[in-house]
Amino acid sequence: MNQTYDFVIIGAGPAGLAAAMEAKKQKLPVLVLDEQPEAGGQIYRSVSSTKHLRPETYSLLGPDYQVGQTLEHSFQQSGVDYIPGASVWQVEPDLSVLYLRNGDVEQVGARRLLVATGAMERPVPIPGWTLPGVMGAAAADVLLKSSGTVPSGRVVLAGSGPLLWLTASRLAAADVKILAVLETTTLLNYLQALPHLPRALFASEYLLKGLRLKQQVRRAGIPVHSGIHELNATGTKRLETVCYTHQGQSRKLAAETLLLHEGVVSNTQLTRQLGCEHIWHELQRYWHPLLDEWGNTSVEGV
Numbered sequence: 058m059n060q061t062y063d064f065v066i067i068g069a070g071p072a073g074l075a076a077a078m079e080a081k082k083q084k085l086p087v088l089v090l091d092e093q094p095e096a097g098g099q100i101y102r103s104v105s106s107t108k109h110l111r112p113e114t115y116s117l118l119g120p121d122y123q124v125g126q127t128l129e130h131s132f133q134q135s136g137v138d139y140i141p142g143a144s145v146w147q148v149e150p151d152l153s154v155l156y157l158r159n160g161d162v163e164q165v166g167a168r169r170l171l172v173a174t175g176a177m178e179r180p181v182p183i184p185g186w187t188l189p190g191v192m193g194a195a196a197a198d199v200l201l202k203s204s205g206t207v208p209s210g211r212v213v214l215a216g217s218g219p220l221l222w223l224t225a226s227r228l229a230a231a232d233v234k235i236l237a238v239l240e241t242t243t244l245l246n247y248l249q250a251l252p253h254l255p256r257a258l259f260a261s262e263y264l265l266k267g268l269r270l271k272q273q274v275r276r277a278g279i280p281v282h283s284g285i286h287e288l289n290a291t292g293t294k295r296l297e298t299v300c301y302t303h304q305g306q307s308r309k310l311a312a313e314t315l316l317l318h319e320g321v322v323s324n325t326q327l328t329r330q331l332g333c334e335h336i337w338h339e340l341q342r343y344w345h346p347l348l349d350e351w352g353n354t355s356v357e358g359v
């Protein structure tokens with residue numbers, strides 16, 4: 058083992074970066090590991106290289122993305138030890154961390170570990186979801202942020218949640234040919250969410266942001282069908298047709314790309330591997346590590 062740090066953080070997204078800079082301020086020897094080549098996590102993926110190498114994409118992604126540059130810059134200035142391109146695949150019971158970098162396995166010791174590995178897109182297993190051409194909407198977001206790439210041909214987005222709308226609005230701004238947004242949210246879902254509305258109004262800027270995204274999609278002339286069900290993808294070698302039911306009628310759209318999205322779920326691979334206790338979040342419907350009021354998991358030091 059090369060070295061032992063008081064504090065190792067896995068994940069250089071906003072959570073990991075904020076924790077690392079605070080630890081450094083408190084004069085704690087800290088190391089950040091992340092599998093991406095640049096700091097920023099999912100929301101600010103590749104923010105620095107996008108700004109310098111792909112200014113058109115940088116401007117298309119807008120202020121909510123560009124603000125990540127300030128965070129990334131402060132982190133770089135903070136002097137925190139940071140190893141990019143490091144995929145952590147194992148943490149031993151003594152908290153030594155094993156990671157893969159440039160094809161080599163390396164190891165570092167930790168007295169305390171912060172798992173800040175964020176969220177991942179929830180898989181959406183509809184019939185035909187393994188056909189080439191069917192992918193996650195957040196995966197399209199990854200391609201846009203990391204390489205400025207957008208899907209060619211006819212695109213359909215289907216599912217629910219803010220990232221669906223964010224991706225639709227960004228792809229529309231990039232002149233992608235979007236045939237429709239198929240919303241799986243039903244009237245019943247909206248009614249079930251009603252009791253949460255008063256609390257949501259305290260964060261009304263998020264509600265307004267959501268409404269603005271929907272408006273941008275509609276203004277781009279993209280048809281939106283709500284409450285769709287029986288969604289499936291068909292094709293022989295790749296996606297050819299998106300089939301769904303809307304208002305009791307079966308419908309079909311010929312398309313080259315179908316982007317699915319039903320929200321994100323906690324990325325629990327490392328906390329599972331560590332043996333942390335997990336609990337089910339009934340409202341959000343995902344497993345996440347059980348934490349005490351200080352953020353400690355059931356495993357000592359994590």
Ligand SMILES: Cc1cc2nc3c(=O)[nH]c(=O)nc-3n(C[C@H](O)[C@H](O)[C@H](O)COP(=O)(O)OP(=O)(O)OC[C@H]3O[C@@H](n4cnc5c(N)ncnc54)[C@H](O)[C@@H]3O)c2cc1C
Binds near residue numbers: 090091176177
């Ligand atoms: C694909 C995707 C795109 C998203 N885009 C947006 C967006 O544009 N706007 C928005 O508001 N929200 C977006 N989100 C939601 C997003 O999760 C949060 O907004 C925000 O990024 C969470 O910050 P975080 O620091 O908790 O985690 P993240 O930003 O997810 O950062 C976690 C970091 O951990 C690293 N990591 C994970 N596992 C390992 C491992 N085993 N070894 C090493 N490193 C590891 C990842 O590379 C990543 O950099 C997106 C989510 C996803 C999944």
